[in-house]
Every structure is written in C-alpha cells, then in structure tokens.
Amino acid sequence: MTFRITDIRKQCETILNQIGISQYMQEPSSEIINAQFVQLANFHDGRIVVVDEDFTVIKDTFALTVGKTMIAPDVIDCFHGKERSSYDADNNYIQQAVPVKDPVNKRVIGVVVITASTQSIVDSLEILNQKATVLIVLILILCGTVAFFAAHQMVRPFGEMGKRIEVLSDGFIDEKMQMHNYKELEILTSSINKMIDRMKILNDTRQEFVSNVSHELKTPMTSIKVLADSLLMQEDAPVEMYKEFMTDIVDEIDRENKIIEDLLSLVKLDKNSNDLNIAAVDINEFLELTLKRLQPIAAKRNIELLLESFRPVRAEIDEVKLTLAVSNLVENAIKYNEDNGWVHVSLNADHKFFYITVSDSGIGIPKESQSFIFERFYRVDKSHSREIGGTGLGLAITRNAVLLHRGTIQVSSEENKGTTFTVRIPLNYVVS
Ligand code: ADP
Numbered sequence: 001m002t003f004r005i006t007d008i009r010k011q012c013e014t015i016l017n018q019i020g021i022s023q024y025m026q027e028p029s030s031e032i033i034n035a036q037f038v039q040l041a042n043f044h045d046g047r048i049v050v051v052d053e054d055f056t057v058i059k060d061t062f063a064l065t066v067g068k069t070m071i072a073p074d075v076i077d078c079f080h081g082k083e084r085s086s087y088d089a090d091n092n093y094i095q096q097a098v099p100v101k102d103p104v105n106k107r108v109i110g111v112v113v114i115t116a117s118t119q120s121i122v123d124s125l126e127i128l129n130q131k132a133t134v135l136i137v138l139i140l141i142l143c144g145t146v147a148f149f150a151a152h153q154m155v156r157p158f159g160e161m162g163k164r165i166e167v168l169s170d171g172f173i174d175e176k177m178q179m180h181n182y183k184e185l186e187i188l189t190s191s192i193n194k195m196i197d198r199m200k201i202l203n204d205t206r207q208e209f210v211s212n213v214s215h216e217l218k219t220p221m222t223s224i225k226v227l228a229d230s231l232l233m234q235e236d237a238p239v240e241m242y243k244e245f246m247t248d249i250v251d252e253i254d255r256e257n258k259i260i261e262d263l264l265s266l267v268k269l270d271k272n273s274n275d276l277n278i279a280a281v282d283i284n285e286f287l288e289l290t291l292k293r294l295q296p297i298a299a300k301r302n303i304e305l306l307l308e309s310f311r312p313v314r315a316e317i318d319e320v321k322l323t324l325a326v327s328n329l330v331e332n333a334i335k336y337n338e339d340n341g342w343v344h345v346s347l348n349a350d351h352k353f354f355y356i357t358v359s360d361s362g363i364g365i366p367k368e369s370q371s372f373i374f375e376r377f378y379r380v381d382k383s384h385s386r387e388i389g390g391t392g393l394g395l396a397i398t399r400n401a402v403l404l405h406r407g408t409i410q411v412s413s414e415e416n417k418g419t420t421f422t423v424r425i426p427l428n429y430v431v432s
Helices: 002-021 031-043 073-079 119-169 183-233 239-270 283-300 319-335 382-388 394-404
Strands: 047-052 057-060 084-088 093-101 108-117 279-282 304-309 314-317 342-349 353-360 408-414 418-426
Touching: 002 031, 002 093, 002 108, 031 047, 073 084, 073 093, 073 108, 119 183, 183 239, 239 319, 239 394, 279 283, 283 304, 283 314, 283 319, 283 342, 283 353, 314 319, 314 418, 319 342, 319 353, 319 394, 319 418, 394 408
Parallel strands: 304 342
Antiparallel strands: 047 057, 047 108, 084 093, 093 108, 279 314, 342 353, 353 418, 408 418
8 A cells, every 4th residue: 555655645746735834724715725635535535624723623524523623633743843644455545644844944834644545456456366376276277287298298108118018028029119209218118128038038048047947857858768669579588788888878868867967056056145045154174175075976986085175275156056056067077088097176265356267178178168067958969968968057057056156167278188167256245
C-alpha cells in the first residue's frame, strides 16, 4: 500500500500549496479548491476532510461533519508537525493526515485528512491471484506432461534393453546389442556386449570340453568292447589269449579311471578360491615329501630325481592342491624323459614370491605346441602320450591350482634336450 500513500501525498501537494497561499482555512469557499477536493476524493473513491486550528471541520466532501470538532490522534500529531498514514486492512482503506502550513512562517494552520478506498486494489489483487493460480496450475500440468513424455522417451530404450537381455538369458547369445540413443546407454551396451562375448567363449569352451570328455571316456570303452567282442567271437580261444586280452581290458579300465579321477580334480579346481584350504606350510618339507612319493616311479626308469633348495621357505598355500600341481609337473618330467635321465626340482624365494622349477632331460616340447599344453586334453603326440598313459588333463590341473594361489606358470623347452616349468606363487595368500 505504500505506493498508494505516496501517490495520494503527491496529488495532495498542489492543493496544499493552494490552501496555504489562499485564505481557504479562513473561508473554505474556493470553488477551484473544492472541485479539486471532490475530484481527488472521487478518484480515490474516498473522502477528504479539512480541519482548522480549532479542530473544527471546515470542509468534508461527504458534507457530513462540517462545523463539527475532530480530535483524532492523527490530526493532533499532524498539528505537531508529524504526518500520519494508516491502513485499515479490515475495511480496506488508507487514511492519511497531511498538515497545511502557512507559506510564510511554516506554521501548521490546518490538517487535510484523506481517506482512500483500497477495495479496487484488493479486487485487482484477488483477480491477479486467481489468474496466477490458474497460470501455476497450467504450468504444472504442462511441466507434468512434458516430464511424463520425456521420462517415457528416456526410459523406453531401457525397456527395449530389458527385452533383449531376456532373450539373452533364454540362451540366444549370437546377437550383439546395438543402442545409440545416448552415451550412458552406449557404455552399458558395450559392457553387455563384452559380457556376451565372454559368455560365448565360456559356452564354446564348455561345449568343446563336454565333447572332449565324451570322446576321451569313449575311447577306452571302445577298446574294451573290441577286445571283449573278439574274445567272444572266437570259439575255443586259448587261455593265453584270454589272459592277454583281459590284461589289455584292465589297462583300459585303469585308463578310464585315471581320466575320471583327473576330471574330478579339475572340476574341484575349477571352483572358486573360497574352496581353498590355506595354511602356512614349510615348502622345503612339502617338496621333499612330494618327491619322496614319486621317487619309485623315477627309480623304475633309473631317472635321477633331485631337489635343490636355495633357502628355507614358508608360505601360505593349499597343500593338497599344490601337491597336485607339483606332482603333475614331476610325473610329466619323468614320463616324457629318457631312461637314465634326470629331473631337477629347485626352490627359491624373494621377499614376495617363492619359485619352484621342474627341469628334465626329456624329449622336450616343440615350440608350436608350447602355448597349447595347458589346454584340457591337449597332447603333443597323441599316440606316444597314450602309450605313456596320459590323459591330457595334468597340466590343466596344474595351471588351475597355481592360478587359485594367484601364481603364474611358464614353460621353456627344447626338443630332445629337455623342459623346464617355472611356478611362481606369492608367499602370502592374497584374498581377492
Ligand atoms: P598328459 O596326461 O598327456 O601328460 P598333460 O596335460 O600333463 O597331459 O600334458 C600335456 C602334454 O604336454 C603332454 O601330452 C605332453 O605332450 C606335453 N608335456 C607335458 N610335460 C612335458 C614334459 N616335461 N616334457 C615333454 N612334454 C611334456
């Protein structure tokens, strides 16, 4: 309301000057001034009252109080030189008391009390409020609609992605995801595609493994069947023949058993590292014991089996699983060796790892085969290996056991000279 009060005050100014210089306070009959009062009162939809020094009303645009005394606090204050204005919010009007001063000695010779209705402002405010409310509601509806459609638009690709993932989980992993709606989605699809690639590799490996297993398990069975059939077909087969064939059948059964045993070890090692039974072990003692067990096999072919230890080593390992790894390496070093050859096992360590090397004076591994020897069922020379009695699973078992210990395994070999496997394992087991 302040602007309204200032407005009225300004409009009053000229009339007050005229009252001051004219004799209006003595004789309020000036038609020009009265007309101005009426005009001002009408303009503000209000009332103007003029009070003289004796607190007598000399002019009232409503003509109700002329001649009467008006001793209102605002009027008294005005005679003391203080202008007063007040706002009555209940009845919607502003009242302002303005002093009339003598132009010569600046003494207050009267007071003009202006009452202006603020109803029109209140009405306008109400209309404005209503309009603002309607506008806000409209904006809210508009924002809501835009947000709904925008959200729908943004979420749609995720729905599409969900459907494709469902198709994936049904086993159709040949198709790659292509979504370029926005950057985040591209990153997500690229991660999913990587996962699909990995799933494909796993799936292929699994299929290959199953077909290899079936094939490997079938081979001894086929031999057993052929041997048994040929015995059955021969009437009056001599006992010697029976004995010979039966020995072959027993060999084949042993072979089948060995494959199953190796497969079971491999399956156990394929599980995650939670299945490890880690304990601090004296590695020197551990190797001595492992080699002692294998000594008779080496002795059969007069192969020298030696352990060379450079320092005492204590490390956190799963003894059973690492025994499998080392035994396989030493067994291979004996198996693929010449008679009267040698197998040297060494143990060393630094502040972080311990190193076991298994070297032999054997037949060696051709360069082109070295990267495949850790694959399941891979054998350099199938017929020779069969004769020797391999399953092709030994090095896969070794590698898995080493990896479970967060270790590494490397091979260096030269044909007809020998092979060295180097295993490196952390002294302290690191939980991932
Ligand atoms: P296998 O049961 O046939 O021995 P492995 O997985 O232990 O299976 O080894 C895979 C192949 O790697 C073997 O068939 C053999 O050809 C080759 N190989 C492994 N160790 C040696 C070695 N010390 N010297 C020569 N060849 C080896």
